[in-house]
Amino acid sequence: MNGPRVNYKVRIRFTKQGKIRFTSHRDVARLMERALRKVQLQVAYTEGFSPRPKLSFGLALPVGHESEAEYLDVDFANEIELEGLPERLTAALPDGLTVTSVAGVAPGTKSLQEIISSCRWEIEVLDGTEEEVTHAVEKLVASAELNVERVRKGKTSVVDIRPTILKLEVMGPTSNGTRVVAELATEKVSIRPAELVAVLGPNFSEGRVSRTHQWTIVDGNQMELAV
Amino acid sequence: MTSVWSDLERVLAQVQKPARYIGCEDGAKAKEPDPSLVSWLFTYPDTYEVGLPNQGLQILYEIINERPDARADRSYAPWTDLEAIMRERNIPLFSVEHHTPANEFDVIAFNLSAELTYTNMVNCIDLAGIPIRTADRQLGDTLVMVGGHCTYNPEPVADFVDAVVLGDGEEVVSEITDVLAQTHETREALLRQLAQIEGVYVPSLYEATFGADDMLLAIKPLFDDVPEVIEKRTLADLAEWPYPKEQLVPLTEVVHDRLNVEVFRGCTRGCRFCQAGMITRPVRERPADQVRSMVANGLERTGYSEVSLTSLSTADFSDIGPTVTGIMDDAQAVGSGPVSVSLPSLRVDAFGVDIAAELQRAKRGGLTFAPEAGTWRMRQIINKLIREEDLYSAVEAAYSQGWHRVKLYFMIGLPSETDEDTLGIAELAKNCVKIGKKYNKRASATVSIGGFVPKPFTPFQWFGQNTPQELQRKINLLRDATRKMHGVNIKWHDPKATVVEGIMSRGDRRLGTVIEDVWRNGGVFQEWSEHFELDRWTDAMDRAGLSIDFFSHRHRTEDEVLPWSHLSAGLHADFLWQDWMDALEEVGLPDCRWTPCYDCGACTGYGIEHVVASATPPAGGSQGTGQDLSSTAVPVQLVSR
Numbered sequence: 001m002n003g004p005r006v007n008y009k010v011r012i013r014f015t016k017q018g019k020i021r022f023t024s025h026r027d028v029a030r031l032m033e034r035a036l037r038k039v040q041l042q043v044a045y046t047e048g049f050s051p052r053p054k055l056s057f058g059l060a061l062p063v064g065h066e067s068e069a070e071y072l073d074v075d076f077a078n079e080i081e082l083e084g085l086p087e088r089l090t091a092a093l094p095d096g097l098t099v100t101s102v103a104g105v106a107p108g109t110k111s112l113q114e115i116i117s118s119c120r121w122e123i124e125v126l127d128g129t130e131e132e133v134t135h136a137v138e139k140l141v142a143s144a145e146l147n148v149e150r151v152r153k154g155k156t157s158v159v160d161i162r163p164t165i166l167k168l169e170v171m172g173p174t175s176n177g178t179r180v181v182a183e184l185a186t187e188k189v190s191i192r193p194a195e196l197v198a199v200l201g202p203n204f205s206e207g208r209v210s211r212t213h214q215w216t217i218v219d220g221n222q223m224e225l226a227v
Numbered sequence: 228m229t230s231v232w233s234d235l236e237r238v239l240a241q242v243q244k245p246a247r248y249i250g251c252e253d254g255a256k257a258k259e260p261d262p263s264l265v266s267w268l269f270t271y272p273d274t275y276e277v278g279l280p281n282q283g284l285q286i287l288y289e290i291i292n293e294r295p296d297a298r299a300d301r302s303y304a305p306w307t308d309l310e311a312i313m314r315e316r317n318i319p320l321f322s323v324e325h326h327t328p329a330n331e332f333d334v335i336a337f338n339l340s341a342e343l344t345y346t347n348m349v350n351c352i353d354l355a356g357i358p359i360r361t362a363d364r365q366l367g368d369t370l371v372m373v374g375g376h377c378t379y380n381p382e383p384v385a386d387f388v389d390a391v392v393l394g395d396g397e398e399v400v401s402e403i404t405d406v407l408a409q410t411h412e413t414r415e416a417l418l419r420q421l422a423q424i425e426g427v428y429v430p431s432l433y434e435a436t437f438g439a440d441d442m443l444l445a446i447k448p449l450f451d452d453v454p455e456v457i458e459k460r461t462l463a464d465l466a467e468w469p470y471p472k473e474q475l476v477p478l479t480e481v482v483h484d485r486l487n488v489e490v491f492r493g494c495t496r497g498c499r500f501c502q503a504g505m506i507t508r509p510v511r512e513r514p515a516d517q518v519r520s521m522v523a524n525g526l527e528r529t530g531y532s533e534v535s536l537t538s539l540s541t542a543d544f545s546d547i548g549p550t551v552t553g554i555m556d557d558a559q560a561v562g563s564g565p566v567s568v569s570l571p572s573l574r575v576d577a578f579g580v581d582i583a584a585e586l587q588r589a590k591r592g593g594l595t596f597a598p599e600a601g602t603w604r605m606r607q608i609i610n611k612l613i614r615e616e617d618l619y620s621a622v623e624a625a626y627s628q629g630w631h632r633v634k635l636y637f638m639i640g641l642p643s644e645t646d647e648d649t650l651g652i653a654e655l656a657k658n659c660v661k662i663g664k665k666y667n668k669r670a671s672a673t674v675s676i677g678g679f680v681p682k683p684f685t686p687f688q689w690f691g692q693n694t695p696q697e698l699q700r701k702i703n704l705l706r707d708a709t710r711k712m713h714g715v716n717i718k719w720h721d722p723k724a725t726v727v728e729g730i731m732s733r734g735d736r737r738l739g740t741v742i743e744d745v746w747r748n749g750g751v752f753q754e755w756s757e758h759f760e761l762d763r764w765t766d767a768m769d770r771a772g773l774s775i776d777f778f779s780h781r782h783r784t785e786d787e788v789l790p791w792s793h794l795s796a797g798l799h800a801d802f803l804w805q806d807w808m809d810a811l812e813e814v815g816l817p818d819c820r821w822t823p824c825y826d827c828g829a830c831t832g833y834g835i836e837h838v839v840a841s842a843t844p845p846a847g848g849s850q851g852t853g854q855d856l857s858s859t860a861v862p863v864q865l866v867s868r
Contacts, residue, residue, distance in 0.1 A: 020478060022245035027479045034476070034530030040563040051565065064240040092530070094251055094478060206240070 013227040020096030025060040035092035042077040058112035067211040124207030126177040232326040246479035247275035250323035253476035256292040267299040268332040272347035320354040329355030339377035342731035343753040366414040385430035386739030394459030426460035485533035494539035502682035508829035515546035542574040545840035580624035597636035601651025626663040640679040640693035653708040660714040678725035686806035691782040698722035723761040729779035735790035799828040
């Protein structure tokens with residue numbers, strides 16, 4: 001980035017850590033709206049009966065999970081100064097939400113929901129020894145398909161979730177369990193970390209979970225969203 | 228001091244809405260636990276989202292945390308899913324700031340705003356590991372205190388609480404802290420010293436005696452140094468108490484999720500059913516410039532886009548027009564997006580609608596009015612002196628300015644109510660919709676009906692509440708009458724819940740057994756319809772040998788000793804009785820803010836008076852003054868945003 005830039009549409013990258021991980025996706029949206037008002041920036045509003053600020057978030061982070069890589073796109077009503085904005089926003093946000101970087105986004109850019117192809121997760125698996133977890137991970141990686149039952153709109157169907165697990169390996173022990181790292185696809189069929197832990201083994205349970213990266217594909221190459 | 232956070236953290240992923248339990252609100256005070264400080268735990272006995280916005284608790288929380296020798300945390304009733312886990316894993320009730328166990332505080336203080344939360348209070352005391360009955364507590368145990376409107380008859384909870392505060396808490400909370408900062412040889416000595424503080428009632432220092440016919444004979448102090456009558460506390464001037472200075476902004480959604488600024492306390496409209504209006508007299512307005520700065524600072528600090536100007540009847544605030552204009556101007560000057568101002572209750576006249584029109588430029592869904600009763604006769608009895616024309620001009624103003632739905636609040640089961648009065652509700656609604664259809668084909672009126680529960684310290688405190696069968700019959704009458712009225716929708720509150728409110732509202736300390744019984748049988752969250760079961764209560768009443776009819780449905784006589792006769796809201800008993808007689812004679816009483824004093828006792832008894840910026844009533848309608856003010860309507864000029 002060459003010096004301060006101004007733009008209407010701004011992509012914000014932030015982290016969510018600590019106690020605040022127990023807030024919901026909607027809660028974070030409201031917290032962001034209030035923070036933007038507190039720093040007195042004019043967000044653009046939707047037209048119509050009940051105007052809403054134009055904020056669009058990426059993939060919802062499940063309640064209770066932390067993240068080192070959350071994204072938010074904001075439309076501003078006028079040009080804004082990006083220099084110093086991460087610090088100003090962080091000061092206006094509650095503890096645990098930290099804006100790490102911001103960048104202008106060209107008009108017409110695809111939405112966050114459309115461009116993210118996969119996420120990297122660090123998942124703590126509890127109630128099993130490291131050996132048991134390692135065995136389960138190896139077994140899953142070696143499998144060709146993994147069919148699970150899904151209920152949607154009252155209908156039960158069988159889905160193969162194996163293709164959505166792009167990468168899975170054991171990282172090592174934590175104080176309470178075993179940390180695994182997983183890269184999970186987010187397109188079409190997707191799988192949540194809790195579901196992954198459940199398919200690893202019926203006795204395992206989920207401990208601390210953190211999303212560390214959100215990936216996109218540009219010209220066939222996987223890369224992190226540029227902010 | 229200890230923390231339960233590490234235990235709690237492990238289970239939060241398993242419960243609904245875990246953000247209820249993490250604190251971290253903007254405005255939360257992080258004063259570290261320190262055994263040398265007097266410590267308060269302010270608790271609302273319902274869920275976090277219901278309890279967090281409670282302004283009373285937020286005010287006291289700030290006042291205590293400003294003291295160098297004291298600190299306060301907050302807690303709320305855990306939802307049933309977390310409670311089950313807490314009981315299984317021995318996690319006690321905790322504060323949301325430091326997750327300190329509740330029994331490590333000097334005081335746990337509950338706000339009691341609704342009778343149906345009493346079992347939740349007992350549950351919270353038990354979850355804290357504190358003996359539920361005051362008789363079983365010892366020196367050093369956490370004291371249990373209560374405040375809030377329900378405490379004007381605290382007798383049903385007398386067995387569970389150590390001290391009760393009557394009236395405004397801003398000053399008395401500090402006086403209690405001063406006492407707690409001292410050392411006491413015995414628990415009795417401590418309680419007796421607390422009882423010396425004006426506005427503090429210690430139920431265990433009083434004995435209630437009953438006659439052979441179950442009638443209450445007297446409630447008398449057991450010691451000479453304990454007052455025979457406990458007077459409520461009243462702040463003389465709201466301007467000296469600009470609290471909360473830093474309203475809590477929660478991380479998760481709560482009810483009334485907006486900035487709230489109290490513009491005045493007290494109301495002298497004199498509606499005879501309204502306990503709040505009777506017990507909070509006189510009217511004490513906040514200066515308009517203070518309101519304006521509290522709003523401007525509050526919006527800037529919190530990032531909220533909505534502010535509610537709270538009081539019992541905000542359109543009566545002397546400077547409402549210029550104040551609202553000023554708020555809009557200030558918000559526009561800051562320029563960080565649209566700000567909306569809301570008034571919790573709208574007066575039934577065109578003036579109220581004009582203000583609403585300025586405030587709600589975009590959203591025009593529904594507008595709410597509370598005529599309360601269906602006929603002029605009935606409205607004279609309850610002293611809500613709104614003429615039919617006032618209501619029609621209000622709804623005409625609303626429909627003509629773009630609203631397509633009005634919501635009308637009514638009560639049934641009022642004194643001397645006939646079926647004609649009840650059916651008058653349907654008639655009013657029908658006429659409102661007819662007016663609406665002139666402007667909009669989709670015009671509708673939603674009629675919301677609640678069963679009347681007589682409250683202590685009102686002229687209706689002697690009236691026998693309608694039975695649930697009678698209330699249901701009246702609901703059915705209205706349902707049938709409105710069935711073919713196009714555009715009139717009707718909603719009602721469950722008359723069964725009204726039964727329990729009635730028992731607790733005017734019951735005596737014999738009900739402690741009933742509350743404990745219902746709680747032991749799982750009756751918590753009784754305000755939530757999915758948890759409420761009337762049978763639990765009727766069974767408990769039977770087991771205790773107590774009659775619902777005796778406590779609730781029976782008319783009381785002038786010479787009867789009421790369970791709150793040793794407490795005082797300043798109102799003379801003969802004023803209330805006279806007002807009750809006037810009600811039955813269908814005689815109204817004007818608002819004493821704008822007409823000569825009739826000496827109800829609230830001002831004269833305490834040597835205080837109204838604090839109002841304007842000695843004349845605001846424009847438009849008859850406004851409960853009984854006067855014809857329709858010709859003096861002054862259009863309010865407001866700046867658009």
